[in-house]
Amino acid sequence: MTQIEWDRIPMVDLTEELTFIREPILDKMTDVVDSGQYILGEKGEQLEKQVADYIGSTYGIGTASGTDALELSLKALAIGPGDDVITTPFTFFATAGAIAQVGARPVFADIEKDTYNIDPASIEKAITQNTKAIMVVHLYGKAANMQEIMRIADNYDLRVIEDACQAIGTEYNGKRVGSIGDIGCFSFFPSKNLGAFGDAGLVTTNQPELYEKIRGLRNHGSTKKYHHSAIGMNSRLDEMQAAVLLVKLYYLDIFLHKRKESANRYTENLHRLLKTPAVAQEQEHTFHQYCVELAERDELASVLDQSGIDSAIYYPVPLHLQPAFDYLGYQKGDFPIAERAAKRILGLPIYPMLSFQKQDYIINTINNFLANNG
Template sequence: MSIPFVDLKAQYASIKSDIDLAIAGVINNTSFIGGPIVTEFEEAFADYLGIDHCVGCANGTDAIEIALQALGVGAGDEVIVPANSWISTAEAVNAVGAEPVFVDYLENEYTLDPALTELAITNKTKAIIPVHLYGLPARMPELLKVAQTHQLKIVEDCAQAHGARIADQKVGTFGDIATFSFYPGKNLGAYGDAGGIVTSDRLLAQRCRMIGNHGQLSKHDHRILGRNSRLDTLQAAILKAKLPFLEQWVRQRNQVAQWYGQYLNKSVTRQITPDGYRHVYHLYVIRTAKRAHLMNALDKSNIGYSVHYPTPLPFIEAYAYQNKSEEDFPVASKLADEIISLPIFPEMTEKQVQTVAEIVNKFK
């Protein structure tokens, strides 16, 4: 049985009429940049999260960079970033002229360690970027206390966590500002690049919108120096059509995760979800000391997988200038050699999960 890592065709097939209608509407109206559809999606997504403002932009990387710029982060500042994340989290910090300070993460949860975060704070620290990695919320109550104690800003990176929550509060609503990626493979994905910024601060939202639209609120009224990073109408229409299905897809992902929990050997190490936290399983990540052997077996069986991420950010070539060692990040260093992401998508069947689990159990 061939099993893909993610199956976007299956998702499209399940909502084909909604998507086709949304795309056709944009083409028929020839409104490709801006307009009411973009506004309608922004308002709908903000309402879904329970927050006041959503500003669409071109992609999730721009979202982080614009958020930092709107907060006034720049040259001479430091921003705390998890040692394990996609490079966007860190490179956005460099892009505004600041310096990322990498911090190790909690071994069982794979999210930013609040205690180590506090130890990394200096008089240059301006903000913290918790990443809700793989779909699990970071320890926001603890991180908020750290930020409040030291008067720091929090930028939540929610790129992998649409709909995740702690108790009844969704991620994206804890910090000063939060960012989302709508890359096609995300839990809420467009059919191209797309991103969003959310906040309850009206003036902060207004500044983000100006930065992403050439510094203007209305045409030719350039109040600041900005850039071109807008959510195009076609992607907004697709996201607006998909949004009503997001909760259903989250439930289905949790069902797949439950099947993995049922069929995987109990000795297989996986990400731990704290009580009261809702994981949305953008990725289903396990650990094994026999990863190379497992990957080979999955390849032979035509089963998709990935490694998120093979090299901790402090050790990639782009950050070699920081001269960090494995001793500085013992958890990230250890897990980098063991983590592997198994197939997970809403349409995945119990039989498919059983098939994957049978192979994994041989390499626990």
């Protein structure tokens, strides 16, 4: 199959998705304009309740971004200087960055080679008397091993924050991620499975005291106007983004189903020739990213680029080797599984409106490359 009907296949095409839901989004946005309520209004409250219900949590608190959701969660748990928080070195920078921002120390634990999620056995080895929490990442939309992680947290009296920024709608043993630990954090960055028209995020919890703390902290430490019980931050989800997200949330399960269809099609056609994502019944995958693994990663990326197909590396430099974290004292070789994955993993285009024709072109391009480099 040749490339005949498009200039290039992007990693994510938000414009195609918008053609499907343009009118209801514009209607909701017009409601906001007409209301005169732009911050902490009715749409935001609706979104908080509907996302919490969807996740299976008691409470939802809108924030200005997924990164803020992580930082606010740490602050609500009174985590700061002198405290350690265990997390994965194989994720986006914001996870460990939020830990550092509150003055705590990110402590890394290696990942599982098949899921790329944090390895519970590695977590247990990293626990010290200074450890206060585990920040779990459900990477690429794949649920981490929450049964083991919660067991470890219970045994050592640790709090658990779920970084579910890539995994809204993902289930683990029948529960949606973000409802299992003490706190769940979500990002609504435009390219996420549930994406706004700018930055936005949300926190979920089942604990009323954490709900009240986070609700205040995201608004300068205030739940009553001009009365401040803590030093918080300005991290309020605005009404326009809430309006967009309310519409998109209605279609979320349909879009996740389309992602899974595309992922299954990739796997059926590629699994014999390279490593495709691991899928298990108890640890669902909603495919925010579809990543394959192979030794010739960079060569394949180059061929895809020359063929008019975008690809991306998630993530080329593990966090323990980032210059910003030099002060932690980690060295190359400390987390060999994460380091190996960083050299071999490649994300392929995946989004709800990815056509079979475009996907076949991607698959055929990859198969031709592998046939010539086998």
